[in-house]
Amino acid sequence: xxxxxxxxxxxxxxxxxxxxxxxxxxxxxxxxxxxxxxxxxxxxxxxxxxxxxxxxxxxxxxxxxxxxxxxxxxxxxxxxxxxxxxxxxxxxxxxxxxxxxxxxxxxxxxxxxxxxxxxxxxxxxxxxxxxxxxxxxxxxxxxxxxxxxxxxxxxxxxxxxxxxxxxxxxxxxxxxxxxxxxxxxxxxxxxxxxxxxxxxxxxxxxxxxxxxxxxxxxxxxxxxxxxxxxxxxxxxxxxxxxxxxxxxxxxxxxxxxxxxxxxxxxxxxxxxxxxxxxxxxxxxxxxxxxxxxxxxxxxxxxxxxxxxxxxxxxxxxxxxxxxxxxxxxxxxxxxxxxxxxxxxxxxxxxxxxxxxxxxxxxxxxxxxxxxxxxxxxxxxxxxxxxxxxxxxxxxxxxxxxxxxxxxxxxxxxxxxx
Amino acid sequence: xxxxxxxxxxxxxxxxxxxxxxxxxxxxxxxxxxxxxxxxxxxxxxxxxxxxxxxxxxxxxxxxxxxxxxxxxxxxxxxxxxxxxxxxxxxxxxxxxxxxxxxxxxxxx
Numbered sequence: 430x431x432x433x434x435x436x437x438x439x440x441x442x443x444x445x446x447x448x449x450x451x452x453x454x455x456x457x458x459x460x461x462x463x464x465x466x467x468x469x470x471x472x473x474x475x476x477x478x479x480x481x482x483x484x485x486x487x488x489x490x491x492x493x494x495x496x497x498x499x500x501x502x503x504x505x506x507x508x509x510x511x512x513x514x515x516x517x518x519x520x521x522x523x524x525x526x527x528x529x530x531x532x533x534x535x536x537x538x539x540x541x542x543x544x545x546x547x548x549x550x551x552x553x554x555x556x557x558x559x560x561x562x563x564x565x566x567x568x569x570x571x572x573x574x575x576x577x578x579x580x581x582x583x584x585x586x587x588x589x590x591x592x593x594x595x596x597x598x599x600x601x602x603x604x605x606x607x608x609x610x611x612x613x614x615x616x617x618x619x620x621x622x623x624x625x626x627x628x629x630x631x632x633x634x635x636x637x638x639x640x641x642x643x644x645x646x647x648x649x650x651x652x653x654x655x656x657x658x659x660x661x662x663x664x665x666x667x668x669x670x671x672x673x674x675x676x677x678x679x680x681x682x683x684x685x686x687x688x689x690x691x692x693x694x695x696x697x698x699x700x701x702x703x704x705x706x707x708x709x710x711x712x713x714x715x716x717x718x719x720x721x722x723x724x725x726x727x728x729x730x731x732x733x734x735x736x737x738x739x740x741x742x743x744x745x746x747x748x749x750x751x752x753x754x755x756x757x758x759x760x761x762x763x764x765x766x767x768x769x770x771x772x773x774x775x776x777x778x779x780x781x782x783x784x785x786x787x788x789x790x791x792x793x794x795x796x797x798x799x800x801x802x803x804x805x806x807x808x809x810x811x812x813x814x815x816x817x818x819x820x821x822x823x824x825x826x827x828x829x830x831x832x833x834x835x836x837x838x839x840x841x842x843x844x845x846x
Numbered sequence: 847x848x849x850x851x852x853x854x855x856x857x858x859x860x861x862x863x864x865x866x867x868x869x870x871x872x873x874x875x876x877x878x879x880x881x882x883x884x885x886x887x888x889x890x891x892x893x894x895x896x897x898x899x900x901x902x903x904x905x906x907x908x909x910x911x912x913x914x915x916x917x918x919x920x921x922x923x924x925x926x927x928x929x930x931x932x933x934x935x936x937x938x939x940x941x942x943x944x945x946x947x948x949x950x951x952x953x954x955x
Contacts, residue, residue: 685894732865733918733921741861741874830889
């Protein structure tokens with residue numbers, strides 16, 4: 430396979446007219462059997478394949494994708510990476526992910542452009558400030574960095590926020606996580622795809638899973654648009670379409686699929702160098718390296734599989750952003766889009782065995798799947814390789830809904846999801 | 847802006863409506879023992895249909911619950927009927943949806 434990416438290589442190819450680059454991954458023909466088949470070549474599926482090869486030495490793996498890799502929620506999110514959660518189980522999970530992101534560009538030899546620019550979650554009332562202090566304490570107890578900022582400290586970091594007397598929601602302060610930031614979402618998918626491919630994993634695009642091969646009550650593979658494929662174990666990492674696949678396998682999941690919208694503005698000169706979220710306005714915003722403001726807010730409240738998003742939520746989100754940053758009122762929008770997110774009752778993911786033996790679940794990430802890609806990959810690879818939970822994934826088993834042991838992070842990120 | 851049909855008020859702006867849940871969820875019969883698994887199935891598990899779905903909605907301005915059939919992929923509204931007497935809707939006024947589904951009541955696409 431092609432050699433590593435480096436500054437020297439870039440220089441050499443530049444001098445040779447860029448003719449020496451090779452495709453970053455192969456396009457292999459689907460074989461009839463693998464040790465492990467992963468459904469869905471998004472961030473989680475590709476990362477799982479990479480860590481199966483890297484951590485467990487299992488390379489006879491196929492990742493099946495009905496469209497193109499990274500074309501679902503991985504290519505549609507707002508690229509925020511953070512671990513500002515409340516419960517110990519969640520902090521263990523999301524901070525593992527953040528730590529893996531910190532070394533990911535080097536690990537994959539692919540620049541995922543992780544920018545540790547910090548994130549603040551604003552609060553606008555005394556009551557919110559009390560909860561913010563509680564969140565900061567919980568995060569610190571869980572070993573995650575957190576600071577409680579006052580109004581002046583917020584103003585120093587983001588002077589364009591609305592500090593006016595007539596602000597709809599006056600700013601009192603913020604919860605700050607300095608290790609949080611943003612990453613290049615496509616690069617995460619491409620980096621994992623290239624690294625997994627180089628270790629021997631086969632990524633097959635335009636291959637839709639249409640059913641499961643079940644023998645003696647156990648999943649033995651999948652039916653696809655390119656024919657049947659047998660597998661020792663099958664993992665699904667298909668986000669918003671998890672319920673659809675579960676129905677093919679004969680069970681239901683505690684998930685509802687909603688459209689989550691996002692927006693990007695025309696490029697502007699640098700005006701915001703951290704991520705800002707405001708629960709009262711129901712919005713969050715950051716500025717990309719290209720200068721576009723990347724913005725999002727709450728879910729559409731209508732169950733949906735159409736990747737469009739509705740107008741009432743657009744109005745709410747954009748109105749809230751203008752309240753937050755009056756200076757952007759006349760900035761033009763470049764694009765609007767939506768991804769289909771699978772929201773669980775406790776806003777926490779589901780990892781582990783499914784009700785069908787041989788089939789394993791990586792789903793329920795809701796609105797926060799991108800930041801969890803490296804941890805989701807490490808843990809799901811462990812589950813698929815060993816057939817058993819990793820200590821960090823165990824609390825997120827599907828059986829928690831029967832046991833009543835939910836991990837309710839509904840309010841943790843400050844955005845209702 | 848999309849419009850939905852309230853069976854009582856006719857075509858109205860989508861902002862007037864609230865999604866209350868899937869239609870046809872049958873509450874376990876508590877006159878006998880109910881296992882944790884049965885409760886979890888009722889409380890948490892969802893069909894979450896891709897395509898044709900039957901859902902209980904509330905029209906907030908008139909306060910009535912009703913069953914709406916929608917295509918969750920195209921967002922097209924396929925019909926809406928009063929909850930009372932609807933297949934998969936409840937007979938009681940609590941909107942819990944306790945009646946059995948009709949022959950095509952499972953929302954199969």
